[in-house]
Structures are given as structure tokens and as C-alpha cells.
Amino acid sequence: MSAVALRALVASLIIASSTALAQEASGRITLALAGGRLIDGYGGPPLENAVILIAGERIVRVGQESLTEVPPGTPVIDTNGMTIMPGLWESHGHLFHVGEADPGAFQNRFADQIDAIMAAVAKVSVNAGITSLRDFCTHCASTAKGWDSPLHEQQRALRSRILNGEIAGPRIYLSGPILSQVKKSDGGENRFTIRTERDARAAADRLAQMGADNIFVGAEIWDVALLSAIVEAAHGAGLGVDAESRHVRATDVLLQAGVDRIHVLFTADALAFNSEEELRELVRGVKPIASGPSANILRGPWYLSTLPMRQAYVHANHFPEVVEHPKFQEMFSPEVYENLRSNWEQLHTIPWGVGAEERVKVAQQKLARFIKAGGREQLIAATDVGAPLNFHSPIPLQLRNFVAAGLTPMEAIQSATLRPAQMQGVADQLGTVSVGKLADIIVVDGDPLQSIALLEHRVVHVVMNGRQVK
Numbered sequence: 001m002s003a004v005a006l007r008a009l010v011a012s013l014i015i016a017s018s019t020a021l022a023q024e025a026s027g028r029i030t031l032a033l034a035g036g037r038l039i040d041g042y043g044g045p046p047l048e049n050a051v052i053l054i055a056g057e058r059i060v061r062v063g064q065e066s067l068t069e070v071p072p073g074t075p076v077i078d079t080n081g082m083t084i085m086p087g088l089w090e091s092h093g094h095l096f097h098v099g100e101a102d103p104g105a106f107q108n109r110f111a112d113q114i115d116a117i118m119a120a121v122a123k124v125s126v127n128a129g130i131t132s133l134r135d136f137c138t139h140c141a142s143t144a145k146g147w148d149s150p151l152h153e154q155q156r157a158l159r160s161r162i163l164n165g166e167i168a169g170p171r172i173y174l175s176g177p178i179l180s181q182v183k184k185s186d187g188g189e190n191r192f193t194i195r196t197e198r199d200a201r202a203a204a205d206r207l208a209q210m211g212a213d214n215i216f217v218g219a220e221i222w223d224v225a226l227l228s229a230i231v232e233a234a235h236g237a238g239l240g241v242d243a244e245s246r247h248v249r250a251t252d253v254l255l256q257a258g259v260d261r262i263h264v265l266f267t268a269d270a271l272a273f274n275s276e277e278e279l280r281e282l283v284r285g286v287k288p289i290a291s292g293p294s295a296n297i298l299r300g301p302w303y304l305s306t307l308p309m310r311q312a313y314v315h316a317n318h319f320p321e322v323v324e325h326p327k328f329q330e331m332f333s334p335e336v337y338e339n340l341r342s343n344w345e346q347l348h349t350i351p352w353g354v355g356a357e358e359r360v361k362v363a364q365q366k367l368a369r370f371i372k373a374g375g376r377e378q379l380i381a382a383t384d385v386g387a388p389l390n391f392h393s394p395i396p397l398q399l400r401n402f403v404a405a406g407l408t409p410m411e412a413i414q415s416a417t418l419r420p421a422q423m424q425g426v427a428d429q430l431g432t433v434s435v436g437k438l439a440d441i442i443v444v445d446g447d448p449l450q451s452i453a454l455l456e457h458r459v460v461h462v463v464m465n466g467r468q469v470k
């Protein structure tokens, strides 16, 4: 992190913690976690015998058991022998997809079950320890109503119901419809077409007004001037820009236009290796946007590898029985489950399964080379969860990939906690377990620094927005 970013972060923490101290003085402690080891997310040595006190939605005290009194009558989560750490982020996911083979047909067929499906996905995610989820609404624009598609309203409603504590789920960051320069008739039917710089500004304003947190642009080779206009307008509206890149040439344009977050780089175009020069071009470190409404967003570019999407295909192919697991049957309505199950019988017809095994291997090697070239702090864990055959929630699998490619377990944890919070511009509120921040905390049975794989099945408690949801 740069000195400027660090100063901004420290300043915001001081403000946040003095507010929290005022809350602590007047407010009642509503929940405590006591005992065990704390990994706070900043990367320093863990704190042993930790106690966390929460008042309402915020963390008001972090200390050692012998020095921190838990007020009598406070509900306590006993975390002895376990690890307390920040809630995980899924930085590229889909609320309205469950791993079905044909996303377009699924959306149309189950349009009347949108709310139930998204609520089920939200619940599965938070139970797996995902307390923040960045949704990319691939099919937001596919209905005739376009910008006014009811899906946007339903997603915003879901976000509010979760924050009110009505239902269990992660914090949701929304993107709205994808912006594209490709005309609808040329295969861009799920996108909104941007033809001029004026269109770009209008779209950014519209997305900001409708409550989007991010702007997602299509995976194509953009006209630099047009894309730069989108980026400028997005930053003016306080939003960061996410894009997929499936080709080195496309990546060049994204970098030139100043796109903040680049997705799927290591998995798409996977059979081509990047040259050393291309790698150097990608590794730029992170830096703050100097001023304006986006000043809290740390500029990367950040890279969101979504390797588990390919791994899900390979896994399904080797082990098709996975779909029979009772947890999947419980997750969805009988029709949705039946749809998923029938997909499994036609695995070979799914186009992106071609060469999946080889692609996974090459992507793992590319990831290792990128880390070796110095890109460790720019990597963000993401999985494209909900994409075909990719069930919720495989973030821990991605952390294992990162460790295998050369990140330390601590860095891998940060790629799903502090780093995405910095990327999203909310590191003053989220991403670490520290005083003044919102209480999004998970408890793992065992020590993930010894074995990162524990995150897969040993998340035993989840606190989201100060409430225990698991």
C-alpha cells in the first residue's frame, strides 16, 4: 500500500474508532466472541486468547481475554480452540444462477422464482462464510424492459432485507446491466449499447441513480476513447469499473482506459502464455484515486482470477454424483433442482467444457508466474459462482489455488478480505476485524494459516452486520 493510501486508511480508522468509542460509552454490548486466535486481516501476527465486543452492527473492542471484560448478560460465542477472522468476499458472483448449464434459459424459465432463488443463494453463501458478494448481473438487460427490468428492484430489495436482518445473506454489491459497444443484433442482447461518449456519461449517471455499486463493461476489445469516457464518468459518479478480459489485446485497452478491476484474465485465453513484458505491464501495484467521490477506491488494476469456474467443470466431469448430494436438493425448489440434475446428464454439450482440464493447468501456471513477477497484492479471490456447474460457494478452493501458486496463507486470506474491501472503496468499514468497523466475522474450527483448506468445511459461526447468522 502506498503511503498516501495508508495515511487515508489510518485517518479513517481514527475517526471510525472515536465514533465507536462514543457508541461504546452509550451503547450496550450486544454480542461477544471470546477465546481462540484472531487473524484481524492486516497481515500481522495473530492475537491469542482474543475477545471481540460488538455493539449493534459495529466492533467496539478487540482485546485479550485477561484484559477485556465481557459485560454480564452479554450473549457470548465461545471461540476457544478456533480462529476468528474477517468475513470472506466473493468478488465475482451471480445471485440469480445456481450452476445450471444454460443461464439464459434458466432465467426465463424460473422468472417467477427469482426472489426465492436469490434468497437461497444468499443463505448458502453466508453459511459458507461469505459476508460480502459482488454480483454481476449478466442477464439484467435481457428482458424487454431493459433498464426498468424488475430484476434490479428485486436485487435491491434483497440487499435491504439482508441488512435489516429479515433474511440471512451477505452484503450485496450490484452492477446493474452490462455496458457494451457491441450492438444487440451482433450478439450483445444482454447488454446496453454505448456508442458515444455522451451515452457513456448518461449510462454511468443512470447506474449510480439506480443504486449500482460498480459498473461492469462487456468482454470485448473496446474503443479506447469510448471506454475512457465510461471510466471517467464512473469515477465522477463515485463508482469503480469492472471488466472481463479474454485476450491480451483486450487487456491492453482496459489498462490504457484505466479500468479498475480486470476479471478472468488467467482463465480465459488460457492456452496462451503471457510474455514477461506483458506480465510486467500487468504488475503495477495499487494506488488511490487522487480526489473526487471515488477517492476511497484504491486503483489497481486489480485482477480477479475465476479459476474455480473451470475447476467446477472438471470436477463435475470426474464426479457427476456430486449433484446427488442432499445439500443441493435442500437448497432449491424441486423444479430448480430437477433442472440442475438434468443438466448433469448433458455435461458434454456445455461449450466451455472444451479443454477444461488443460486450461486449469495452464491458468495455474500463469497465476504462479504473475505472483512471482510481483502481483501478489493485486490478486483478488473470485470464482464466478453460479456459472455453469459452479455451485455456491467455492472461495476457499480459490484460496487453495492462490497458496499453491505462491501466496502465503495470510496473503490468500487477505485476497478475500482486506483487498476486496480496498478495491470496493469500503476498507474504512469492512475487510478486517478492528474497532470501528462493521462486524462481519467468521469463526473457523482450527487454524487456516496451517491449512487453508479448513475454510472449506470448518466455518462454524458467522456474524454478519453484528448479528450471528450461523
Ligand SMILES: [Zn+2]
Pocket: 092, 093, 094, 136, 138, 384, 387
Ligand atoms: Zn460471471
